[in-house]
Amino acid sequence: MSAPAPVKKAMRDAFIGKALEAMASEKNLYFLSADFGAPLLDRIRKEYPCNFFNVGIAEQNLVSVAAGLAFEGMTVHAYAISSFLATRAFEQVKINLSLHSQVREVNVNLVAVGAGLSYDISGPTHHGLEDLSVVNSLPGITLFSPSDWVLAEKFHAYALAHKTPKYLRLEGKPVPAIYDTRPEVKIEDCFCELQRGEEVCVVSTGFMTHVALDALKRVPAGLKPGLVDLFLLKPLDGERLLKTLGRYKKIITIEEGFVGAGGMDAIVSSLVNASGLGLKIKSLGFRNKFVFEHGPREYLHSLYGLDAKSLAALVEKELGA
Amino acid sequence: MSNTINSAELEQKAKWVRRETLRLHKLAPETRVASSLSDVEIFVALYYGGLLKFDPKNPRAEMRDRVIISKGHGGISLYPILADLGFFAKDQLDKIGTPESILCGIPDAVPGFETINGSLGHGLGVGSGSALALYRKGSAANVVVVMGDGELFEGSVWEAAMFAGFHKLDNLTLIVDRNKKSMLGLTREIINLDPLDEKFKAFGWETVTADGHSAAGVHATLAKLIPARNGKPKIFVAETVKGKGVPSLEADPLCHIRNLTPEQVDGLMEDHK
Numbered sequence: 001m002s003a004p005a006p007v008k009k010a011m012r013d014a015f016i017g018k019a020l021e022a023m024a025s026e027k028n029l030y031f032l033s034a035d036f037g038a039p040l041l042d043r044i045r046k047e048y049p050c051n052f053f054n055v056g057i058a059e060q061n062l063v064s065v066a067a068g069l070a071f072e073g074m075t076v077h078a079y080a081i082s083s084f085l086a087t088r089a090f091e092q093v094k095i096n097l098s099l100h101s102q103v104r105e106v107n108v109n110l111v112a113v114g115a116g117l118s119y120d121i122s123g124p125t126h127h128g129l130e131d132l133s134v135v136n137s138l139p140g141i142t143l144f145s146p147s148d149w150v151l152a153e154k155f156h157a158y159a160l161a162h163k164t165p166k167y168l169r170l171e172g173k174p175v176p177a178i179y180d181t182r183p184e185v186k187i188e189d190c191f192c193e194l195q196r197g198e199e200v201c202v203v204s205t206g207f208m209t210h211v212a213l214d215a216l217k218r219v220p221a222g223l224k225p226g227l228v229d230l231f232l233l234k235p236l237d238g239e240r241l242l243k244t245l246g247r248y249k250k251i252i253t254i255e256e257g258f259v260g261a262g263g264m265d266a267i268v269s270s271l272v273n274a275s276g277l278g279l280k281i282k283s284l285g286f287r288n289k290f291v292f293e294h295g296p297r298e299y300l301h302s303l304y305g306l307d308a309k310s311l312a313a314l315v316e317k318e319l320g321a
Numbered sequence: 322m323s324n325t326i327n328s329a330e331l332e333q334k335a336k337w338v339r340r341e342t343l344r345l346h347k348l349a350p351e352t353r354v355a356s357s358l359s360d361v362e363i364f365v366a367l368y369y370g371g372l373l374k375f376d377p378k379n380p381r382a383e384m385r386d387r388v389i390i391s392k393g394h395g396g397i398s399l400y401p402i403l404a405d406l407g408f409f410a411k412d413q414l415d416k417i418g419t420p421e422s423i424l425c426g427i428p429d430a431v432p433g434f435e436t437i438n439g440s441l442g443h444g445l446g447v448g449s450g451s452a453l454a455l456y457r458k459g460s461a462a463n464v465v466v467v468m469g470d471g472e473l474f475e476g477s478v479w480e481a482a483m484f485a486g487f488h489k490l491d492n493l494t495l496i497v498d499r500n501k502k503s504m505l506g507l508t509r510e511i512i513n514l515d516p517l518d519e520k521f522k523a524f525g526w527e528t529v530t531a532d533g534h535s536a537a538g539v540h541a542t543l544a545k546l547i548p549a550r551n552g553k554p555k556i557f558v559a560e561t562v563k564g565k566g567v568p569s570l571e572a573d574p575l576c577h578i579r580n581l582t583p584e585q586v587d588g589l590m591e592d593h594k
Binding site: 095 | 430435436437438440443445446447448449450451452453454455457458476477480481483484488
């Protein structure tokens with residue numbers, strides 16, 4: 001008898017579910033939305049009307065009002081579509097969250113939904129390919145990019161406990177659980193070596209971890225590539241990550257974002273390059289180009305060499321098989 | 322702590338603050354002196370007129386009124402006031418802009434400044450969030466946001482204006498230093514902001530427009546406006562003159578970017594005695 005299929009769930013539902021639970025006792029927890037919803041959010045609106053505000057389609061004000069509440073000691077979740085939260089309100093994030101967090105506590109959790117190509121057929125205005133880069137450029141902002149809803153759910157307690165600004169890069173569609181069988185993994189671990197291997201290690205984040213898991217299944221038996229799922233990009237326990245990556249010779253990073261622009265590839269490369277370990281790194285993602293092609297996500301991935309089949313072929317090649 | 326002094330004393334304080342602002346500009350010519358001269362009476366009325374609750378020894382005391390200087394570059398004239406009240410040592414003023422000083426051309430982490438501004442259009446949204454939080458805490462504290470009229474070109478101001486009006490944040494007072502000049506000239510020639518009060522009225526605000534250079538008058542207006550709780554956020558449009566007290570700046574549409582020479586400042590100090 002085979003094991004039951006992992007439960008599929010949207011990351012936002014897992015996170016908002018925890019927020020709903022917490023609101024029963026945390027009267028200083030606020031949920032702000034830029035006119036963006038979710039079924040469980042309807043319950044928050046109904047059950048905690050004093051702690052829920054829809055600021056309208058106004059991402060700048062979403063972040064500023066959240067900052068003002070946080071300056072008074074409140075914990076605030078600010079919820080919007082990722083492609084608008086990170087860039088439309090970038091200056092508010094920079095000044096009112098990042099800069100102020102250097103001199104005072106600012107517990108604002110930017111809950112950004114629609115990572116990467118989540119909204120595939122909505123087209124390039126709704127793709128979130130730059131958020132890892134732009135958020136990573138700001139000091140003091142925690143950058144969380146989970147690969148499943150179990151981590152997203154777990155992050156809620158971390159969000160309450162750590163009084164810093166945070167950016168949650170959440171997948172837009174339901175994804176199967178990865179960490180349901182790994183209850184020992186903590187947010188502070190920053191990453192998890194989902195598959196221990198030799199020679200070649202794939203480092204992925206968010207939805208691409210599912211693609212990578214699929215790819216590794218396609219690699220011929222006998223070959224043993226590794227897989228590291230990086231979910232807390234900042235603050236990163238670089239020493240631990242280097243210890244893990246140091247057991248390999250080649251690294252392939254894969255993210256659903258722009259590469260060569262300061263995103264996950266830059267985080268991993270700068271760490272590895274400064275270490276003197278001499279690892280070879282190849283970075284996969286979107287390079288200096290928006291995605292104008294139309295179609296389902298898997299199809300779009302295939303056009304850019306980011307699908308499981310292409311990744312498996314690259315891993316095989318790098319393994320010298 | 323809050324100070325209360327009479328009208329004549331307020332006018333004297335304003336004179337002194339204007340002199341100190343000029344002196345600071347001489348020490349640090351990068352300071353935006355014209356912008357910092359139009360809001361002098363606003364700060365004097367707020368800080369010496371008994372309108373605010375504050376504790377210089379504990380700038381983040383919970384009971385304090387939250388004052389957000391959204392036009393950060395115009396905050397130079399607040400430096401001498403905060404030093405005088407004991408928020409920081411007076412000799413900080415003499416060292417402005419040097420590695421030994423906490424004071425720079427646009428205030429950053431300076432005791433007495435509620436937030437760090439300088440990039441325009443942030444203060445009203447942040448102030449709205451704080452005003453909400455104060456209500457929820459059951460606090461009687463007020464939020465006062467000081468903004469320039471050129472800043473009203475920022476779209477984020479209007480997002481916040483809608484929000485504050487709709488949510489009836491009557492513990493929030495916005496003071497617009499209506500000096501009618503932006504960096505590149507007169508605001509009415511850039512995009513006319515008139516009728517300013519009507520715009521805010523339409524968003525559910527209570528509005529008052531009055532002279533912003535009579536310290537006693539500003540005091541009288543704010544004394545009514547700030548404590549009022551009538552279900553509306555409040556705006557005081559303070560009619561001011563950019564570069565007030567310096568004839569060459571007052572007459573210059575581009576005065577925002579003008580620096581005064583040390584000799585000019587010395588001459589003006591005599592005039593303002």
